[in-house]
Amino acid sequence: MYDALPNATSIRVLDLLEASSTRVRCTMHVVNLETNPAYAALSYTARNPITVHDRRLSDPVALHEVGNPQLPFERSITHPGPAVVPKSFAIVDGARREYYHQTLEHVHNFPYEDVNYPDGPPRVIEVDGCAVQVGENLFRFLASLGELRKQMSEEPLEASELLEARDALRLPIWINAVCVNQEDLEEKAAHVTLARAIFKSALHVFAWVGPSDRLGDRATEAIDIILGYIHAQELRQGDPLGIALDRPLPEEFTMSSILEMTTAHWFALFAFFQRRWFRSAWAAQNIILARQAYMVYGENMVDMSLVVRVLTYLDNRGLGPEFCAFGRAFLTGEPVSDPGRYVTKLLAAANLEGAEPSPASVTEALVVEPKDIFTFIRGFHYIRQHRRPRLTSALSALRDLDTTDPRDKIFAFLGLVDDELGIIPDYGATIQDLYRTATVATIEKRLRLSILSHVQDAQNTNIRDLPSWVPDFSVRLGRVPLDKGTTSECDFRASGESVYRLAANPNGTLGVFAIRIDTVSTVTDMDVDPVSQILKVALGLPAWYPDKPLSWCLVKAGGGSSSEELRPRTVSRVEALWRTLLADNVKAEGYYPGEFADYLGNGFASWVLRDILETRVGIHEHAELEKMHWVRSLGVDSFCSKLALWSAMYDGHQVVAHQELNNIHIPYYERAIGKLYRKRGDEREQYQLDLHLGIPEPTVGILHFPTANRLMECVGDPVDELDAEIAQEHLSGAYRANARSRLTSEERKGAASFEERMRIATEGRSLFRTPRGRIGLGPRSVGKEPGCKDEIWILSGADVPFILRHEKGDRYRVVGEAYVHGIMYGEKLGAPCNWEDIILV
Template identity: 25%
Template sequence: MRLRTLLSDVRVTQNLHFLLGNYKYDPLPSPACIRLLEIIPSADKRIVQCFLKPFELDTAPSFQALSYTWGSPALPISRATSASSRTRRLQASSTLPSFSNSDDIGLQHFQQEPEYNGRTRRHSIICNGRVMQVTANLKDALQMLANPVAPRKSVIPPRYYWVDALCVNQENILERNDQVARMAEIFKRARSVVVWLGKEDEYTADALTTVERISEIAEEEWPLIPYTSFYEPARAPHYDRLNLTYHNWLGFIALINRPWFKRAWVVQEIALSKSAFIVCGSRAVEWEKLSKTLSFIKSTKFYHHLHTEKLKHIKALRRNPGIYKRLLRSKLHVGVGPLYLDATRLKISTIDQSGTQERNQMPPLRMLLDTHRFSKSSDPRDKIYAFLGLADRRMAPFRSQPNALTPNYNLSVQEVYTDAARVLLTSYRNLSLLSHVEDPSSRRVPNLPSWVPDYSIDLDPYPLRYRGPSFWKASGNLVWEPNVFGLGNGELDVQGYRLDVIDHTSVLVGESEDPSASWASIVKLALSLELPYPNPSNSRKNPGRVEVLWRTLTTDIYNKQYPAPLHTGSLFIDYILNLQIRYRLTPWSSTDEFQPHHSPLSESIYPEWRTLLQLEPPESPYCLENYRERLTTMVESMFNGTYSAIGLAQLQHEFDQSGGKRRRLFKTRGGYLGTGARSLREGDEVWILHGAGVPFVLRPQENGNYRLLGEAFVYGVMHGEMQGLALPRRHITIE
């Protein structure tokens, strides 16, 4: 009673520690123990009172686990963001951890972040009669657990909860190592998982309306909803059952872009849960409904439409954006991250229901690391550790190295990433991991060997092997012979053949003020090709420059067909026509009056399409005469109002997936055309490495070693054709 009276008189919670003292952790009684949190109801909902108690995990009472984000849970574009707050963020950015100034990155670099990101523990709760500091979002979550919302009100709330920030002594590295290694078991034991997305905002109602309505549609009806019905619902008889507005969809985009969905740890927390509830402010929904919504979006491919860059052009939203005016300028979309998150849960849930015999058939670690590369973690080491508990221990790398990659927060980020790469390379005994190394310009962690992926960042673009059904084997059946000793020293010894040296490269979009510069450089590369194109396989194919160009730009894949069907070339001609129209009309003003600018485009960098087409033989489908006929047909259909460029959307998608703005076109001295890392330059070398499915671009160093720039697609040498070239085999070291 005296404590309650004392607390009621305290208005500033940060002064509580002067009255009660700070909480101090007692050591866990045994390695098999965990702590569970008991929340005590309080008349004053602003005050959180709780107890931490140790239990043996095997005999622990029923508990729920909390899944949340340590930092701010809100969408970054919330209405609270103002000019002054943005200024404070810019000023605070000078205190952010700088990877370039540290050789050894440890946890401290990621926990001492500026206050604006919400990770600072500034809020007090009462734990075991002492004061414990927590983040604002965690305090909100604890208050929610103490006062359940529907549909959780219909479930008898448990007495105990497991919350990582409180139940694990984060300052004790040995305890942290042990508890992190046991998190998978903890979440399997939990009765259910409560997902706390943070307080609701102005978009939450629309978001949950979308989830509720989609979850009511029977799965067998999904194929009856056409892809285009998103924009033309009147033409889809089943779509009207959704009764969703564009505002509802925008609300869903806002919800799915909350930081929680990007956390690395939530994959394990959701995948292993027996059941889960999503709570946002005072609203709650079962995870199964969100799961069904995500499956629907994936099945109908509506995620292609759910991008603010596309939605902002819809007439109805231009006229009445409502509360979504700022959101429409945010470039947010429903990415693959939430889809992969739910797919992982569904895969593991299916296994669980099939019987105890297949209970441990989890995904392999390599698949988890590749699939969830998009995820974020405040401690970059968790990009590896967060997936260890989900991985099948009977598969690589644990089948041959059972004690590999145990959580150890005494190791630096460089050590953890290098060790992970070494273990995966030696267990799979091929070089496919090298395709997951990002462009050098994107790397954040310094002093990583160039062959080690920087898992702290997204991989963009994704590896070429994800393009489609093609199984490339550039090295044929040649096998990589690993040097385990060299790997231990950060050096990757490889065997292979130097295919050629790069002598010309393209300009990427954004590298020139002139919008036509990129395509102009691409056309020049095509014009510089000597015919016949190199034919190491001695096939009867004799492609012209235009065909080599579009097959290289698409990695010879169209709509998951390999090689791309011939009609892709016809689409490419239409694409050229659209580019011509766009660039020729660019000089004309669309704001003041329809008057030409004085200087249209720099003719020196205007794409020489005409010259390229003139070089095609008369029998070529890409010759200038056929181009003119197609132009006439297109202009006539434009006048008749029957022309539609919708067919080019798939081709544009193929360009984007093949590399788009993120891979650079190059030509080699021997006349090969290919695409590779945007950091490549003249003088870099193209190699076919044993045990690799695709070629790689390497940069020679003064000491005779090489550094990896990234994978490449080289037209004509993707299926072991180089074995007929009689190139000398070499042993080299990538550092």
């Protein structure tokens, strides 16, 4: 059946003769891409595409019994906590309860993740009279294609887009699993190289995301709702009278802002985007290259641009983190609504993380990472905007997506990049050899060490026997690299204009020229109670940062011209802290250098203020619940602790030892408020004195940090009434909205802007401090290996610093890239430098 192809640009395509749920029959012929043939191409995944399913609960009647451990919206927790906390308690989750009531027509089905759901036995299709085995998922697509053809041939069509879709269905189709001889490794490798041409030349690409199910049907409703919401917003933005919408655009956008979207809609959409196709590296390549693409779901066909539009909108409005956390919590047993998350956060902050939960409350990790859907859509836009970027840039954008064969983490992206690295797809090569070859080729091509920014956390390494400086591309990186491999995307120049001049050794080591800067002493992951965790690390710094970091400034020249220049500045530890949390990502189009940085600095102050207020409002929310009085107790404890940390930062104290941190805790609520009153009085006196002395711009407190006066204004407000502009969120409960209502509109916007940039910079990273008073961001594994010393180095040819773990002598292992405030722009190259020859193993 597979005769040799006549030339390097020839491919086989299928003509579908008959397709139903019981039989598929087709013929195959050869076309030459150089003749511009008319055909379609299929993008799909071989395995069962659905990863989130729903099942019927065993006894729906019993679910209404209070305390039933199977209650789908109740989370039971058992732990050996302090005496103030009951040994066992339950949290009723409002969002889960809403979902339960919104899906009653499904007879009490509840969702769960199962990536090993049976695919079904292989099916047989007929190709040129020969029986060919295919997977169940491919057979279902062909059956759906046949049904779609039948539907469109029987219905009268007038709209041009429907006529175009009908014509697309009639085209011959290229399907990798059938049109390529999978037994011929040379042909298979040749088609990997040809993939770019195949998908770019196809008139249409069909993206088969899988068969229909209950969750998928509701997800398509959700897509329609969001598209309608987007359209209504667009109308209103051109309508100053606001008559196109009957409600104002929300100031801070959340999932609750789209009122027509129920909890059931949001979860169904989440489950739909958990399907395998949306996290496939090959699917991303296919759809990026496509001229025109259709998503085929069951017996439905949707223009893929509409799906892209929905995902892009959710991402651009900053809904990604909330959307992913919402869906993840639904499947793992964590609280979904904010009130439940508040209680869980209090327990974690009270050092109850090590508790033994009951089986009903065990949190399981998801196999399919929810964030990958936004990796998919961001990578889609990035590659299309940058045309053919470098391999390091493509990996930065798409590396976290899945492939069945680890080699495809390189091969899948070769058709998207312009690097002439000499890498030829070879499925006979070992994974280790391929990854090392790709790494060395990238270094030698650019004489830069940007590819080292892709080194994963050591505990995540999957491929054995890789040198520490060679990334294991088969696993998720889990963070956005600081150096994406192009000068236009990396402002940092830690090693100046130096280039890499040594070479990789045959024994698998890499020689580098480097400067030792500092060591890592204190580390926090920022994932339990971020504000408290980062303030505890920052308190170990001196009040004024030890280095004079370079910052971008607007320098005016003669003739009214101006330019951006890096200038050294003395900065407080507060500024060093918030700039580190952003990895100094403080530029924005339309702003002068320093202007947007000041806005983000104020956003940091608002973010800290909002966190303290949320704890304060949480106390009030639970004040009247007698049986939950321990929640109030923990809330008061958390609030007082945050005020104590704020006070120590405000007063300029340096607290290095962990024991000293415990000593600054204020034990009583009344004392905390009293101290705040006194500080407010001091601020007012200082302000009046500055006015009396004629100081033109009197300052109060610390720049970019909440003042006592502002804290007192917010904390002293009654918390039983919501601001009229802040709608109560049906997915989150009232306490977060209540806290936000205490902030001004500008503070809310600033906090949201800061938090979004901070999330990007800190995701997958830990905050650390050094003995010399520096602060930085590094891999999750930094400082986690007992008995090991993690050191900060500047490597010649690397734009960012790296954390290296000393082995012996001059040999080091790469832990990962780092942001260290004060050394990112070559500050350490001005003084005499002690360059050393070291070996990376």
